[in-house]
Amino acid sequence: MVEVQFRFRDDEAVNDPAVTVGTFAEQTNATAVRIEPGDDARDLIPYLDRLRLIEVNFPAWTDGRGYSSARVLREAGFDGELRAVGDVVIDMLSHLKRCGFDAFAPDHALNPADAEAAFARWDNVYQATADGRKPVWALRHQS
Amino acid sequence: MYKYDQYDQQMVDTRVAEFRDQVRRRLDGDLTEDQFRPLRLQNGLYLQLHAYMLRVAVPYGTLNSAQMTMLGDIADKYDRGYGHFTTRQNIQYNWIKLEDTPDILADLASVEMHAIQTSGNCIRNISSDQYAGAAADEIVDPRPYAELLRQWSSFHPEFLTLPRKFKIAVIASETDRAAMKLHDIGIKMVRNDAGEIGAQFYVGGGMGRTPMIGPMIREFVPLDQLITYSEACLRVYNRYGRRDNKYKARIKILVHELGKEEYTRQVEEEFRHLLSQGVEPPLAELERIGQYFADPAYETGLSDELDLSDPDFRLWVERNCHAHKQAGYIIATVSLKPVGGIPGDASADQIRLMARIAKDYSFDELRVTHAQNIVFPHIRKVDLYAIWQKLDEAGLGTANLDTVGDIIACPGLDYCSLANARSIPVAQKISERFGSPQKQAELGELKLKISGCINACGHHHAGHIGILGVDRKGVENYQLLLGGCEGADTSLGKITGPGFDEDGIVDAVEKATKVYLANKQGEERFLDTYRRIGMEPFKEAIYG
DSSP, rough: OOOOOOOOSSSSOOOOOOEEEEHHHTTTTOEEEEEOTTOOGGGGGGGGOSSSSEEEEETTTOHHHHHHHHHHHTTTTOOOOEEEEOOOGGGGGGHHHTOOEEEEEEOOOOOHHHHHHHTTTOSSSOOOTTTTOOOHHHTEEEE | OOOOOOOHHHHHHHHHHHHHHHHHHHHHHHSOHHHHHHHHTTTTTESSSSSEEEEEGGGGGEEEEHHHHHHHHHHHHHSSSEEOOOOSOOOOEEEOGGGGHHHHHHHHHHHTTEEETTSSSSSOEEOTTTTEEEEEEEEOOOOHHHHHHEEEEEETTSSSSSSSOBEEEOOSSSSSOOOOOGGGGGEEEEEEEOOOOEEEEESSSSOTTTTBBOEEEEEEEEEEGGHHHHHHHHHHHHHHOOOOOOOOSSSHHHHHHHHHHHHHHHHHHHHHHTTTTTTTHHHHHHHHHTTSSSOOOOSOOOOOOOOOOOOHHHHHHHHHEBSSTTTTTTEEEEEEEOOOOOOEEEEHHHHHHHHHHHHHSSSSEEEOOSOOEEEEEEEEGGGHHHHHHHHTTTTOOOOTTTTSEEEEEEEEOOSSSOOOOOOOOHHHHEEEEEEHHHHHHHOOOOOOOESSSTOOOOOOOGSSSSEEEEEEETTTEEEEEEOBOOSSBBBBBEEOOBBHHHHHHHHHHHHHHHHHEEEEEEEEOOHHHHHHHSHHHHHHHHHO
């Protein structure tokens, strides 16, 4: 099992083994699932309350479907651990976090100093997303 | 025009720091070229045949004189004294060193410019009508909506690794000067029966190897749902656009394969969901942006008279100037297509001269057109002759807008690593063959566009005459297309038949123009005659 290198949650670490979306429907006791790029995250929406962990796999970091999967799940109310796994690189970190990921398990451990700089890179953001940060347009018009 | 506030400035400054860090990691060997490529591409940095090429964003084609001056200075300082204006209203430099790029970006940031998302599989620079805010025929200035979309699309975390590049254009008049229906999303600002402004969405157009005209999927999106609707269009594409074959990865293929109705249904479903997610900026934000695009302080009571006694000036006014909405003013276009020149190229001195003219005579504004020319949007007619003289002295007085000499051409095999054939020498030969003012006058409006490969950066599908360079068994070969058009009546050109060598294609173009002149009725343009008489007479003349 790949190690979680960065985690932004206060609750206890989740180590439940993740099953595929295909087998998840049959395993009514599974509490962790792994989404591949071709899976439809919306298929999980009926089961979110029993899930503690959803892993989203990035076989290649340039395949961006996992970002939409993450937002779909957060927008549907999922508040368990959302973990990015696979080809997770430094330059994705802040964008992944903005889409709702709160745990990161890269295939190859990332340089901690570079990763820390990447997470802290953007003081402000232009869009409202699942991370709840106030976008620039909200800051401009707050009364 | 738009001015950055502290937040906008901070965003571009942060990007400079991020990119500087990425270049450091590349130079240190922490990143391989394979790992670095997608990162540098998102910042407009290509590795071409001979050097790095940096593409700088000119959002919706609008520049002020300080920005234009900086573009000239960068050409001198970091390139070989030239800049190349592109078909997406940007500028690119062809001789850049990797280690200089962070400093170039810092120079750009000092005048509120950047190279963010000018390439890569992400939302590219938003393009627009080059006459926005000045044209007599627009219902509203499209640029505030383009700026709203610029901010939304910059570093949008969900849409930075799309299946393929994504181009958006926004227009607001019936005369489409931005090839809107040939974009991944084309937005036309319209007024509904209740008198409200809204956005009409055309999705899935594009050129490239499979050209398609984007179908309309929504007649009217209210202004307070513009971002939400765009986000829905993008999310459906990001989730379901093809990633198995990069030649089938553009949204046009998704819309085509799903069908317009099914794509639209999915977008509408996503849109209804997103309406509750709070992604839309308040209308106050659009109003804030709109204030920057208020009309400049036009003088009133100016004369509309022009002294056209100088015949060369008269020709330039007739060819290169356009009606302004304000009495006493005119829109003037500088052709970057001198006879025998490289389409879209300007020297550092020429760029700075145009900047000075804009500052002194055009309320500090310039525009870049998708036809690779430069516009002074607000010129007092009383100043026009003096301006033309200055331009003419600097080699910028060519009177050939929208004629056969006003060629759109991609950089081709002289620079581009994707090209199969050279575009520039063909453009130069055609421009010389038809260089005389008499020939250009005789042929009237004739849009000729050349691409050096099927990626179609030179818009050959949309040329009244299009030329496509291909590689045929190691030899450059040029195919001829007729009947393309990018305006309100967008159509795609058809290939005439077998291709030609470099001289042969120039001859073939001449034969096509002779068919036009022999068959022309009344005021018909080349395109009108072609549409009336069809391909056959042209084929006979070219191959018979």
